[in-house]
Amino acid sequence: MEPFRPVLLVVDDEPGILAIVARVAQAGGFEVVTRTRGQTVSELETIKADAALVDLRIPGTSGIEILQQIHAHDPACQVILMTGFASIDSAVEAVKLGALDYLSKPLNLERLGELLKTVQQGLDRRRRLMAADSAVAQRFEFCGMIGRSPAMQDLFDLIRRLAPHTRTALITGETGTGKELVAAALHKMGPRRGRRFVALNCSAIAETLFESELFGHARGAFTGAGEAKAGLFELADGGTLFLDEIGELPPPMQAKLLRVVEMGELRRVGATDERKVDVQVVAATNRSLRDEVDHGRFRQDLYYRLNVVEIALTPLRERREDIPYLTAAFVEEFAKGFGKRLQGLTPGAERLLQQADWAGNVRELRNTIERACILSEGHILSERDIASVAGSQDRPAPQPQAVPRPQIPLDLEQVRSALEQAGGNKAAAARALGLSRRAFYRRLETLGLR
Template structure:
């Protein structure tokens, strides 16, 4: 493969060489290129830091003793900017203290000059083998995710396998189901799975979000109206119960229904009849009803905000969906599926997260559950330049993860792709912070929670002017 072809390969690994001795730089550069790495070399630590602020590297070979910015400082910057970068420290005057400090900073080896090139060859081979192993692992997780999919849901955890089994058992028999779960856990997916696994899968599935309908229009939306029944009713319109006749009606956020409509819903469930607004005679409908809520209906009953008789009528069979924090073992497979979807849609050859990014995903709070995870992965895929999603792309999406046992204050969630362009939102936020800081990039990066390199890359991508301005 020629140099140009190798440069465009998605499997090309990058090697950074930092040493103030030009002879050493030339030797390692030639050695790295012969080993199949794309090599960048610098004769000083500050130049290397500027490079690290813009781009990621897979492995760095750094001299310990350099003027102005030494090797240990470069290692600290690498560890902060890119935890996935493998680092090798070299020195002509090694000490036990410097070796211990290098190990603390994550260096995979400490080479003394003149060092053994066979040892360096073995280290670079290990880096390449680990990258290849990572690719194989992520490809395998993607294939497993396909096998684990059930009606659009993915779960290898025992709680999800039990949920899938429960759906299969219930679907052929039940007419009314209550689905419980936090925002973003996939309540509509469970409702669709019940529908698709049941005898009415060839009939209509009609979803309606009760919280999204103005209170004055709820009755008309659910039960329909006759022409002239109220101001603006210029035509006769069937309600969602009639639209779903013979099939399944999904009432999302049923706890938001006004009390007056709860009584009419109860009558429809018990009698199988609905009456349009302004109609004299009721109409018979044959509808399976799946209701869902992220609230405690029992608590609303106790507070007098939800009818007890309707609650018991809906709660013939109850399905509770676990939040993502209780099924963290599913995160790698969900991530693999979302990366596959985003790669196809964006026309990118993305494989998946780096090890550090995968740890970040595993430890995040995920208060928005599956919906938040999907949005974070989509955003990261948009921002990613290479074949892997790094921690940088993730930390630009939501707040840093916390310990699973730590208190969980509410962190801002990522706005959905439907709300606005993710790129536009990010560009506007960066522009706003730059104006606040007078173009000070270090301060802006700190406010945005980004590394300097991540900020520089975004400035370049969005064509933003970060020239310091007098304040």
């Protein structure tokens, strides 16, 4: 681990004290910043102290007030108060208010040294825990997925065993549980790994374009068809075609898809000859396809064909033991990405993450950590960093029926602002507007936003 010098802020109106404390703290491995008065918020922001030593009596303010300011800014900062013998009661009160400890004056340098050592050890331990978490996270990683829970370990096992043999698979699970990652893992772990992995989101495509998109078309097959063109099936030949949101596939297309899956043959739109393809079809859905079948919206024969291998993903709230490992990996990823010196989370922040319901599953957790990393000013993500972003976005919005249907067509502004509020998540924006994904994507297309 790289050498780490935590920053200690020392506030006292006596320059003599500042000099002594600075000497002891520097020898103890701290970067020291001294001040003779209270700090403005922006000053605290530039200092980014990991710990502070503050005199109780500061002209124009008080040590308690400074303590509160520091904690309002960064709850993880460890604050020690210094006080004359007479004001011992306020020191006890200060500890109750969240100070780590207090030192009485005149300063006992040995005790000062010991206290600073305790602070160092606390900071070190936090760093080590963090590093250990992300090291462990690597051990529990499989094809870009992190999971320590039995549910995830079983999933990794299942993929390892299935991947060499699958021809079709159905992946089910709530939004954000990692269905796309599983599809990619089936491809990477199987014999087709050297060939193409082609993905199509079935909700993102206009009904009239499906057939030529999937199967291609002959030259001049329809107005605007121009040259002959291969479809996604041909592109994926030898590899894998991932059909996301398979439940959105219109019934006539379901019949055609079944045919390719069963016979390995397709016909381009407007063509007369059949072409052979060898494609692994992996489908995903966050609805119950069983229900869709029962309601006559999804072909039973295609359903049975796909769910020969069904992989059902567990919601994050049912495998909470994965949360610390996912969190550690995401903090590391974003700290690196944003060039920040983030070392972990406060216990309060960890508790918040552990308790949230994560309706948007891993995607929501990941986005929460990303935003907290952007917002955070200190070295440790605090409860406040998390609380200000957690739960605000990425979760599936309430059922469409509950949302008043907007007037259609929506204008550009409405669509833009819905997208912005959903953090760019199109599915969530569609739900918030009370539109089906397909209708929303069509609207995006018309507005030139895709």
